[in-house]
Amino acid sequence: xxxxxxxKEVGKKITKFDSDFVMSRITQTDKVAHxxxxxxxxxxxxxxxxxxxxxxxxxxxxxxWVRGETDEYLKVHSGEAVFWDKDExxxxxxxxxxxxxxxxxxxxxxxxxIPLEKx
Numbered sequence: 557x558x559x560x561x562x563x564k565e566v567g568k569k570i571t572k573f574d575s576d577f578v579m580s581r582i583t584q585t586d587k588v589a590h591x592x593x594x595x596x597x598x599x600x601x602x603x604x605x606x607x608x609x610x611x612x613x614x615x616x617x618x619x620x621w622v623r624g625e626t627d628e629y630l631k632v633h634s635g636e637a638v639f640w641d642k643d644e645x646x647x648x649x650x651x652x653x654x655x656x657x658x659x660x661x662x663x664x665x666x667x668x669x670i671p672l673e674k675x
Contacts, residue, residue: 596650637669
């Protein structure tokens with residue numbers, strides 16, 4: 557399991573075409589990708605299971621806890637992304653609610669993401 561960030565502060569200012577916004581790059585893939593949005597209510601849970609393909613969970617609202625194949629849970633917040641490899645067992649849970657975008661593909665490149673430096 558690897559944790560990254562896609563917060564505004566790590567993005568790049570875009571001004572091309574008279575634009576004025578910040579873009580935080582996520583991933584790039586040449587293979588089919590499945591993209592969905594998960595909504596976990598208070599005390600929500602995505603149960604412990606193996607990833608069918610590499611998977612990226614992008615927390616866009618709320619906070620929760622994630623784990624990989626160990627019993628150690630790490631707290632994640634809005635603006636953070638969690639990556640699990642194919643066949644890696646994982647779980648996501650929240651006490652207060654969490655909304656996330658999930659990207660699943662045989663080919664997920666995380667080189668565009670900024671690693672999260674936990675204090």
